[in-house]
Amino acid sequence: MRYRSTRGNNDFKSAAQAVIQGIAKDKGLFVPENIPSLPFALDELKGKNYQEVAFAVLKSFFTDYSEEEIHCCINGAYDKKFEASDIVPVVKAGHAYFLELYHGKTAAFKDMALSILPYLMTAAMNKEKEDKKIVILTATSGDTGKAALEGFADVPNTEIIVFYPNEGVSQVQERQMTTQEGKNTHVFAIHGNFDDAQTGVKSIFNDSEFSDELAKQGCKLSSANSINIGRLVPQVAYYVYAYGKLLDKEEIQPGDKINIVVPTGNFGNILAAYYARQMGIPVGKLICASNENKVLTDFINTRIYDIKRKFYLTNSPSMDILISSNLERLLYHLSGNNGEEISELMDSLDKNKEYKVRDRIKNGLEGFWAGFSNMEETNSTIGKMYSENGYLMDTHTAVAYKVYEDYKESTNDETVTVIASTASAYKFADSVAASIGLPLAEDGFANLRALHQETGVKIPTGLKNLEDKEIRHKGVLDKDDMKAAVRQALK
Ligand SMILES: *Cc1c(COP(=O)(O)O)cnc(C)c1O
Numbered sequence: 183m184r185y186r187s188t189r190g191n192n193d194f195k196s197a198a199q200a201v202i203q204g205i206a207k208d209k210g211l212f213v214p215e216n217i218p219s220l221p222f223a224l225d226e227l228k229g230k231n232y233q234e235v236a237f238a239v240l241k242s243f244f245t246d247y248s249e250e251e252i253h254c255c256i257n258g259a260y261d262k263k264f265e266a267s268d269i270v271p272v273v274k275a276g277h278a279y280f281l282e283l284y285h286g287k288t289a290a291f292k293d294m295a296l297s298i299l300p301y302l303m304t305a306a307m308n309k310e311k312e313d314k315k316i317v318i319l320t321a322t323s324g325d326t327g328k329a330a331l332e333g334f335a336d337v338p339n340t341e342i343i344v345f346y347p348n349e350g351v352s353q354v355q356e357r358q359m360t361t362q363e364g365k366n367t368h369v370f371a372i373h374g375n376f377d378d379a380q381t382g383v384k385s386i387f388n389d390s391e392f393s394d395e396l397a398k399q400g401c402k403l404s405s406a407n408s409i410n411i412g413r414l415v416p417q418v419a420y421y422v423y424a425y426g427k428l429l430d431k432e433e434i435q436p437g438d439k440i441n442i443v444v445p446t447g448n449f450g451n452i453l454a455a456y457y458a459r460q461m462g463i464p465v466g467k468l469i470c471a472s473n474e475n476k477v478l479t480d481f482i483n484t485r486i487y488d489i490k491r492k493f494y495l496t497n498s499p500s501m502d503i504l505i506s507s508n509l510e511r512l513l514y515h516l517s518g519n520n521g522e523e524i525s526e527l528m529d530s531l532d533k534n535k536e537y538k539v540r541d542r543i544k545n546g547l548e549g550f551w552a553g554f555s556n557m558e559e560t561n562s563t564i565g566k567m568y569s570e571n572g573y574l575m576d577t578h579t580a581v582a583y584k585v586y587e588d589y590k591e592s593t594n595d596e597t598v599t600v601i602a603s604t605a606s607a608y609k610f611a612d613s614v615a616a617s618i619g620l621p622l623a624e625d626g627f628a629n630l631r632a633l634h635q636e637t638g639v640k641i642p643t644g645l646k647n648l649e650d651k652e653i654r655h656k657g658v659l660d661k662d663d664m665k666a667a668v669r670q671a672l673k
Contacts, residue, residue, distance in 0.1 A: 439465060
C-alpha cells in the first residue's frame with residue numbers, strides 16, 4: 183500500500199515515510215492509494231478484543247510494517263494505561279450506544295491514536311534509518327496537545343512542541359498541558375484561536391528554508407495532528423470494533439447497518455468512520471455534529487464551504503474550528519482521487535475563504551447527514567440524559583447526542599446508532615456541573631470535585647491531582663512568533 187498527496191503530487195511514499203513526514207511537500211495530506219477491505223467476514227468480528235481488531239486494521243493499511251512491528255506498537259499502546267480493561271467500552275444509554283473513547287491517560291479520544299503514534303513513529307524511524315531527531319509540531323484545540331505530550335514525553339530522538347489558543351481551552355485542559363513533565367516537552371499558549379495555531383504550524387511545515395536550517399541542526403519536523411496518517415488509521419479500528427461489540431450484544435446481525443454520530447472539529451474522527459465504512463463495515467448514515475461553529479453543517483447541506491463567518495468560543499472547545507483539515511481527504515476520495523480538483527478547492531479556500539464542490543463530490547456527500555447544537559441545547563441535553571438515565575456526557579458528546587435526536591426526529595430512522603463519546607465529563611467540569619444543576623464555583627477544580635460528589639463517576643487518574651502539580655510551561659506568544667519559539671525550544 184502506497185500513500186500519496188491529496189493535491190495530486192505523484193511522489194509516492196510508504197506508510198513509514200508518510201508517518202515520519204506528516205504532511206506532503208505540495209501541502210496536501212497523505213492518503214492511501216486505495217482503502218483496503220476488512221481482512222475477514224463480518225461475523226468473524228464476534229468476540230474479537232480491541233487489540234485483535236486494531237491489528238487487523240493497522241496491518242491492512244500499513245503493509246510495510248511487519249506483523250511483529252505492529253504487534254509491538256499495539257501492545258505498547260493499548261495496555262494498562264487505559265482505565266477500562268476492554269479499552270473502549272460500548273455503553274447503551276438513552277436511544278444510542280456510546281463508544282467511550284476517553285479511558286486513556288488524558289481522558290479524551292485523542293489517546294486512542296496518540297498512545298500508538300510514538301510507537302509507529304519510532305518503528306518508522308528504525309525502518310527508514312532516519313538519523314535526524316524528529317520534532318513533533320502540534321496545534322491543539324485542547325485535547326490533542328496533552329495526548330501528544332503524554333505520548334511523546336521522553337521518547338528518545340524526539341522533541342514535542344505544542345501550541346494552544348490562550349483563551350480557547352478549558353481550565354482542566356490548560357492545566358494538563360502546562361504541568362507536563364518530560365525533558366523533550368515544550369508548550370506555548372498563543373494569542374489567537376485554534377485556526378491561528380493550526381495555520382501557524384502548517385506554515386512552519388511549508389517553510390523550506392526553515393526546514394533546511396533545522397536539517398543542519400540534525401532535526402526534522404513532523405506532525406501529531408490528524409493530518410498525520412499515523413493518527414488517522416488507528417482511529418478506524420474503534421469503529422470496526424464497535425460493530426463487533428454490537429454483534430456480540432446481538433443488537434445487530436452481520437450485514438445490518440448502523441449509524442455513527444461524531445462530534446466533529448478537524449474532521450479526523452468522522453473520516454476514520456468513513457474509512458471503516460469503505461473497508462466494509464455496513465454504515466447507514468455518518469452523522470456529522472457541530473457546535474455553533476457549524477461550517478461543516480452548512481457545507482454538507484449546501485455544498486459550499488464558507489469560512490467568512492463569526493468564530494465562536496463555546497463550551498465544546500475541541501470543536502471550535504472553521505478550517506477542518508481532514509475534510510480535504512474526504513473530498514479527494516469522493517472526487518475519484520482528483521488531486522488537481524482538490525488543489526483548486528484548497529487554493530480557493532486560501533484566497534477567497536470559500537469553495538463550492540462539483541456534482542461528483544456533492545453526490546458522495548449523500549452518505550452524510552449534518553446538524554449542530556448550540557451551547558444552551560448542549561447543556562440541556564447533558565442535564566436531561568443525566569436525570570433520565572443517570573448517564574454523564576461531556577459537552578462534545580452531548581453535541582453529538584443532540585444532533586442525533588434532531589436526525590431521528592427529521593428522518594424517523596430507527597437504525598441502531600453509535601455515538602462517538604470523545605471526552606470524560608471531568609475535562610469540562612464547569613459546563614457539565616452547571617448542566618446537571620449543581621451550583622457553580624469560580625474554580626474549575628472545585629466543580630470537578632462537586633461533580634464527583636454528586637455523580638460518583640470515577641475521576642480519571644490523570645485529572646485527580648492536577649491542581650497540585652507544578653506548572654512547568656508558562657510561555658504566551660503572538661502567533662507571528664511561533665517559528666522563533668520552535669528555534670528557541672530546539673536550542
Ligand atoms: C478533537 C476532539 C473532537 C473533534 O475531533 P476531530 O477529529 O478533530 O473532528 C471532538 N471532541 C473532543 C473531546 C475532541 O478532543
